[in-house]
Amino acid sequence: MVTALELRIVEKVDALREDMLAFLRELIRIPSVNPPGDEYLPCARLVDDRLTALGFETRFVTDEQHPDHSPERPRVNVVGRLPGRSAMPTLHFNGHTDVVPPGEHWTVDPFEGVVKDGRIYGRGACDMKGGIAAALFAAAAVREAGVNLRGTLEFSATVDEETGGYAGMDLLARKGLIAPERTSHVIIPEPFGPGRICLGHRGVYWFRIDTSGRTAHGSMPFLGVSAISQMERVLGRVESGLIPDLQTRVTDMPVDPPEARRATINVNGITGGQPVEGVGSPCVADRCSAVFDRRFLKEESFDDVKGEIQTLIGELTEADRDFKAELTDLMIVHPVETDRNAELVRTAAQTIEDLLGTPADLVASPGTYDHKHVRNTGGVKQCIAYGPGLLHLAHQPDEYCEIDHLLMSCKVMALTAVRLLGAD
Numbered sequence: 564m565v566t567a568l569e570l571r572i573v574e575k576v577d578a579l580r581e582d583m584l585a586f587l588r589e590l591i592r593i594p595s596v597n598p599p600g601d602e603y604l605p606c607a608r609l610v611d612d613r614l615t616a617l618g619f620e621t622r623f624v625t626d627e628q629h630p631d632h633s634p635e636r637p638r639v640n641v642v643g644r645l646p647g648r649s650a651m652p653t654l655h656f657n658g659h660t661d662v663v664p665p666g667e668h669w670t671v672d673p674f675e676g677v678v679k680d681g682r683i684y685g686r687g688a689c690d691m692k693g694g695i696a697a698a699l700f701a702a703a704a705v706r707e708a709g710v711n712l713r714g715t716l717e718f719s720a721t722v723d724e725e726t727g728g729y730a731g732m733d734l735l736a737r738k739g740l741i742a743p744e745r746t747s748h749v750i751i752p753e754p755f756g757p758g759r760i761c762l763g764h765r766g767v768y769w770f771r772i773d774t775s776g777r778t779a780h781g782s783m784p785f786l787g788v789s790a791i792s793q794m795e796r797v798l799g800r801v802e803s804g805l806i807p808d809l810q811t812r813v814t815d816m817p818v819d820p821p822e823a824r825r826a827t828i829n830v831n832g833i834t835g836g837q838p839v840e841g842v843g844s845p846c847v848a849d850r851c852s853a854v855f856d857r858r859f860l861k862e863e864s865f866d867d868v869k870g871e872i873q874t875l876i877g878e879l880t881e882a883d884r885d886f887k888a889e890l891t892d893l894m895i896v897h898p899v900e901t902d903r904n905a906e907l908v909r910t911a912a913q914t915i916e917d918l919l920g921t922p923a924d925l926v927a928s929p930g931t932y933d934h935k936h937v938r939n940t941g942g943v944k945q946c947i948a949y950g951p952g953l954l955h956l957a958h959q960p961d962e963y964c965e966i967d968h969l970l971m972s973c974k975v976m977a978l979t980a981v982r983l984l985g986a987d
Contacts, residue, residue: 564917568710568986569978573918575704576974582703583969584683586613587696588676590660591685597661597725600636606660607641610720613699617706619643619718624738626730631723638730640721642740645702647712647984652747654983655717656702656976657732657933658695658950659724662687668960682963690957693964694752694950694972695720701977705986714747714984724933727894732933736941746943748907748983750976752950753932754957754964757971758919760911761948763900764928764935765818768857768868769831769893772797772876773850777885781845788885790851791835797853797888800875801828814860816900816927819954823929826863829856854893858929861898896931899938899946907945907983914979918971928954949976 565573590609595602607623614621626638665673665686673686683693702716719740721731735741741749755761774794779787809826818824835851837844859868872890879886901908903925912923928948937946951968 564913565978568708569981572704572708572710572977572981573974575707576700576970576977579700579703579707580970583696583700583973584678584966586699587683587688587693587969588678590692590695591676591683591687592674594674595660595662595687596664597723600631600638600661600723603660603722604637604639607639607720610660610695610699611641611643614641614643614718617645617703619645624735624740626734629730632730638722640719640731640735642735643718645712645716647714647716648987649713650715650745652714652984653717653745654714654980655719655741655746655749656698657719657721657749657751658691658698659722659728659731659933660692660695660720661722661725662690662692663725663958666960670961673962681966683966683969684961684963686962688964689754689952689962691753691950691952693952693969694754697951697969697973698750698752698976701973701980704973704977705980710981711987712981712984713987716980716984717746721933728933728936733936733940736936741937741941741943743942746941747945749937749943749946750907750911750979751933751946751948752972752976753928753948754950754952754954755926755948756953757951757968757975758915758921759924759926759949760908760915762903762908762925762927763816764898764931765814765816765823766859766861766863766865766898767894767896767931768859768865769854770857770872771852771854771891771893773852773889773891775887775889776847776849776851778849779847781847784847787847787849789847791848793886793888794833794835794851794853796879796886797875798830800879805871805875812860812863814862816861816898817925818929819926820929823858826860827858830854831856859898861900865895865897896935897939899934900927901944901946905945907947910982911947911949911975911979914975914982918974918978
């Protein structure tokens with residue numbers, strides 16, 4: 564099933580191994596931590612240098628209107644375009660340059676890019692600077708093999724994915740750089756492993772509930788109304804009523820791990836009353852806030868998802884005249900899923916089977932990634948996540964990527980690009 568031309572491309576990937584590792588180490592050494600959004604510009608420049616050397620037409624796209632944009636921390640993305648004989652079809656590779664803070668318990672320097680035992684270690688090695696390197700060197704292998712693509716190849720390195728992607732991939736979609744009339748296919752090299760194709764993700768509803776009480780002296784709490792006690796009622800209803808109901812709802816999307824095929828809710832954080840450090844003044848808490856993370860299924864409508872929370876608050880309000888609570892939307896992301904019979908999925912799956920010798924595993928993600936902006940803002944239907952690394956290592960101490968995963972994913976992406984776009 565693999566042609567002589569494709570074998571030449573595969574050989575070029577192997578020949579570029581050390582160059583790819585050197586690039587990835589250089590990218591890991593840039594501490595592009597988000598939040599707050601450090602060192603985005605050096606990442607964009609590094610990717611831009613490589614794209615330019617490969618003959619891409621490049622541009623920087625900056626979200627100067629984003630609230631976190633500043634001269635010290637610019638929200639800057641780089642976009643490259645390698646025109647083929649025709650403008651369409653177009654395949655767009657996209658990866659995010661931001662990484663989460665390293666945290667504690669590392670046994671290696673998280674920003675050194677240590678290579679040992681067939682792995683490369685560092686924050687972002689897996690999520691997802693390894694994917695950026697694999698996708699970029701897929702383009703390099705095609706060029707090195709002397710292949711002239713009939714269609715057009717694009718590449719973007721974007722920011723802020725870890726905090727929603729609104730200054731990154733969403734910005735490109737809002738500016739029309741990701742759109743049906745110019746974008747046929749999108750591959751996002753998130754770390755699902757060389758044998759797995761991710762078709763999409765569940766939906767997200769982040770919201771905050773603020774309960775209001777009435778302050779009083781801590782020695783006479785019966786004269787006040789504790790907002791913390793009111794929040795306890797909310798949490799009790801969620802725990803005893805909503806969570807058991809959510810556990811009965813199961814999606815037919817192939818979410819991995821299987822436990823995440825159920826609808827879920829989590830309390831991300833809670834604050835209220837006096838500071839816990841030191842000794843505060845003796846007061847009944849008059850304010851309490853909790854942030855919730857509701858993951859919903861494609862089989863659920865968002866109106867119903869939000870309506871359940873509104874009903875819960877309404878019932879507590881009716882039952883107790885002292886109960887006061889306010890609901891605030893924080894983030895809404897609708898589920899996305901690419902048709903498994905789409906050309907992009909079929910082509911990538913066949914390429915995986917040809918190179919790995921086993922059928923591709925089609926999965927969906929428990930959490931969201933920039934697919935949401937490709938589909939929901941950009942309107943592009945054919946998008947998958949495919950890239951090197953193991954998903955459970957993302958955001959962990961001693962994060963790493965298997966070098967074999969880098970090479971194999973690079974080969975799959977290179978041949979998928981040629982098969983989708985055509986070659987002379």
